Amino acid sequence: MRVRRVRAGLKGWGGVGAMAALCALALSFVLLLPWTTRSPGDGSTGRAGQGVAAGTQAADADCTDPEKRTPTPSSADGPTIAAIKARTGEKRKLIVGVDQNSYRWGYRDPNNTGAELEGFDIDLVHRIAQDILGDPNAVQFKAIPTNQRIPAIQEGRVDMVVRTMTISCTRLNDVAFSAPYFKTGQQVLAPKSSTIKGYDDTLAKKKVCTATGSTANTKLVDDKEAGKIASSVVIAAPVPNQLDCLVRLQLGEVDAVVTDGALAASQAAQDPTVELKGAPFTTEYYGVAMKKDATDLVRRVNQILVEYRASGWQASYDKWLSATLGSDATKSKPPAPQYLSTS
Template structure:
């Protein structure tokens, strides 16, 4: 933490194409969204300035490498906490609880992922979403580099559906009036901020920032601003410290 403070900025790995979470605003050129505003809170806690952030735009598949090599101090990119990832990196406490659903065309009769047998379903490389598609052998899994890559394939008619966290699919539906999100969540996707495994002091510091956000109303205000399309704000995720199976 002292090295980061002396450097004068926090180097962060983010998405620039995930609407509502981390996406570049075409009018201002700024990257914005729920994940980005969480990072602004961390920056404020360290420097007293929300904008001491150096952005590194990375894909889902680059998240682990960026942390393992020390390219970034922290990753905020719809990053699901799981035991496999915890073998090589550290996570903050959970700051958002998402769930995997599917995006289909407006005229599709599918009510969920179980109705997509024989169809082509896209998910990004390096995600738990793509791994979970293997549980449905009748579905043709189609990987893409990014979530936006999946959306392009969907709009070109090269895939029939996209599967992903409800947060991400909500952004797609906002961009494409001919698409809709269907089904109940088929997974639990607890989002955490990824941090290099050796930086235990940073994990503790970031957890303190997240706890403050939960208790002072900041978390709810950010949800309403960016994710209100998913419905009324739920209670913030309860912090669970330490690793759980």
């Protein structure tokens, strides 16, 4: 049975996905591209450039709507943006942490010549680079696993992360986020033949995979401790990269995966032997993550998103996600943004 499932998962795009994922499982940390020595500017005051207000995001005990805790949009340059623009020659690029293994989000299609990064997140990165540096291709992509998203920002390895990253109160303690650019929710992914029906009692005695540092892992652990899911649910040791869970599922090492529904739908498209089980059981929003004190950059990205939602977002959705999430993008569109007041 296990052999048949693995073989079935290696057909068509599923085969490409499985092979890429197997490589990802073994080389999760090797995928990190070389670090670039840089002086991005600390952006700590947020006062350089007309109209750039001081202030950083912060999470607190009363944080209930993290997607609303972002500064107002601005087109003004500040110290962080000035430092990016001051880079010269080949280094004059926006440095962005992305995924290179998430089908239709950030991935390399082996069927395309050159196999350059493409997908919904990648489209947004090009739009940001166009606005800040005047060239959509002025980007240095850094492939980072799920558990390295926050460290990459804090250590200055990247200017920002655009990698299906959910805005959360906990993460606001470590990084700043833009306004939301996508709406999703946690879902269960399991073999079509599985008796699992969703995030319910059918998970009892099942082994579930999540990624380190993911909102899915936090949700599972918290719900098990609170008795909201069966005590017999086995939460497998988290993996460094979310795609590693699909590999473990294909190998029969786990019974199910819990992850963002938008990602799970793409994984189901890669492997026809698995499917989404049940409806989303959370509401989450993806945001662009940046350093906490890079207020000018956060405000600039928020301004770009205002324009991108009006012109660009739908075209990117139609191109990359309509095949997996449906032609009606209503449920995936981010809400009207709400901002922190700045003065």
